[in-house]
Structures are given as C-alpha cells and as structure tokens.
Amino acid sequence: MCRVIVICNQKGGVAKTTSTVNLGIGLVKEGRKVLLIDADPQGSLTASLGYVEPDELKTTLATIMMAVINEEEIQPTDGILHHKEGVDLLPGNIELSALEVIMGNVMSRELIMKEYVEQLRERYDYILIDCMPSLGMITINALVSADLVLIPVQAAYLPVKGLQQLIKTISMVKRRLNRKLQIQGILLTMVDFRTNYAKDIASRVHETYGAEIEIFHTVIPFSVKAAEASAEGISILTYCPGNKVGIAYKNLTQEVLSYEN
Numbered sequence: 001m002c003r004v005i006v007i008c009n010q011k012g013g014v015a016k017t018t019s020t021v022n023l024g025i026g027l028v029k030e031g032r033k034v035l036l037i038d039a040d041p042q043g044s045l046t047a048s049l050g051y052v053e054p055d056e057l058k059t060t061l062a063t064i065m066m067a068v069i070n071e072e073e074i075q076p077t078d079g080i081l082h083h084k085e086g087v088d089l090l091p092g093n094i095e096l097s098a099l100e101v102i103m104g105n106v107m108s109r110e111l112i113m114k115e116y117v118e119q120l121r122e123r124y125d126y127i128l129i130d131c132m133p134s135l136g137m138i139t140i141n142a143l144v145s146a147d148l149v150l151i152p153v154q155a156a157y158l159p160v161k162g163l164q165q166l167i168k169t170i171s172m173v174k175r176r177l178n179r180k181l182q183i184q185g186i187l188l189t190m191v192d193f194r195t196n197y198a199k200d201i202a203s204r205v206h207e208t209y210g211a212e213i214e215i216f217h218t219v220i221p222f223s224v225k226a227a228e229a230s231a232e233g234i235s236i237l238t239y240c241p242g243n244k245v246g247i248a249y250k251n252l253t254q255e256v257l258s259y260e261n
C-alpha cells in the first residue's frame, strides 16, 4: 500500500525540503520505492538533489498539472528523474507560480494533483510532497492528494499562531475534500541543544499541541552539515552518515516505518 505524505508548513525555512530529501532517501535505504514531488516554485527540492537549474527543466509538476487540466494524455512516468541515491523525483520550478494563477478559473481545481498522484500509487511505497511556504491552491492540491501530513517546526520561536492556521486549513481540507487525511506528526527541526531557549520551545510545543497532535519522538538537531549536503546534491545520510542530523533522520525513518504496522 502506497502512503502519500505531504511535508507542509506555511512558515519558510523550517526544513521542509531537508526533511523531504532525508526521510525520502532514508526510506529508500530501507528498501522502499519512493517518489519525491517538488511542489514549491523555488525548486529547492529539485536543486538540493543536484538539478541546480530547475527552471530549465522541460517536464515538471507544473507541466504535468497543466496537462491534467487540459485533459492531454500523459504517461505517469513523464518527467520523473532518477537520483543516484535511488529516489525518484518529479521536479518543480517557477512555472508553479503561474499555474497557481491559472488554476483560479479551473473547475474542481483542488483535485488536479490528486488525479495525477492516484496514477502513481501502484508504482511506489511512499510519495513525499514538499510544499511551498504558503497555503495557496498548490498546497491545497497536495493536501487533497495525501494520506498524511508531516509538519516540520523550527524550534527557534514559538510557532503557535502559524500552526493554528495550518491546522485549521488541514481540518477544512479533511472535512470538505479528503476525509482520510491525518496529521502524522509535528517534527521539531534545527534544535540547538546547547541553548535553553530551544529546549523551552520544544517543551512548549509539547504542552500546546501534545494532546491534539502526535509529535515525533525524533528531534532534528542543528548542524551546518545539513546545508553542506544539500549544496552537494545528496542526502546527509550519504554525505556524512555519522553526523547527528543524519542519525536523527535515520531515526525518523524508523518512526515513519513503524506506522506501516
């Protein structure tokens, strides 16, 4: 059974892309077939897997969604790239911004991505969708396509307001468009264990949301190696396997796998 996980938070720079890459490749290393979809016009997921000029790619999530809108014939594998670490990637680029505007006039516009993702379910064990930092129509499409939402939260400020908006949007999508949608958990990222502040934020997230939402036991520490790995176009699991961030993503992978049972 394929599981579609959306990595989502409308706050920018909270490690959505880093978590998509390292959880995705972590799952590949555990023998799962994984597709990553870049649903961010910045194309950071695409770039951090080594395709450093996302805007030059011909077939991307935007062109595929446009083909669905125009009812053109597409093969499910069109545009999918194979990364050297064994993960597949449907790239994304700036054309997603234009698409978001065009979609304003399209009938059943929330369902476009789902129509495509459904065709891919039989080919993969996991499909991870990396969202842009906004709750616009592309992100809504990702939530409608998904089974689970993973919410990275940077332990650097108290994210209460932003998270409430996100949780409200997820509940609305669940009520109106995708009844099976579940929040898999909040993932605390970039935690600097040397500071009391980070520890304080972590415990306040537990106090505020712990009763309502799962919080992953795994916490992702802060390390500059995370940025170095993405500049090399590979996961931190391969770039620096013994690094604390790599170890944390391996633990996160095990937690995600434990939901298979």
Ligand SMILES: Nc1ncnc2c1ncn2[C@@H]1O[C@H](COP(=O)(O)OP(=O)(O)OP(=O)(O)O)[C@@H](O)[C@H]1O
Pocket (backbone or CB within 6 Å): 011, 012, 013, 014, 015, 016, 017, 018, 019, 040, 042, 044, 131, 132, 133, 189, 190, 191, 220, 221, 222, 223, 224, 225, 226, 227, 228, 230, 245
């Ligand atoms: N554990 C970590 N320790 C230190 N730096 C990190 C860590 N995880 C990610 N980063 C860095 O933080 C920055 C933001 O991370 P990332 O791009 O994954 O966030 P994002 O939520 O996807 O951003 P956006 O909202 O712009 O799409 C990047 O420079 C990344 O390399």
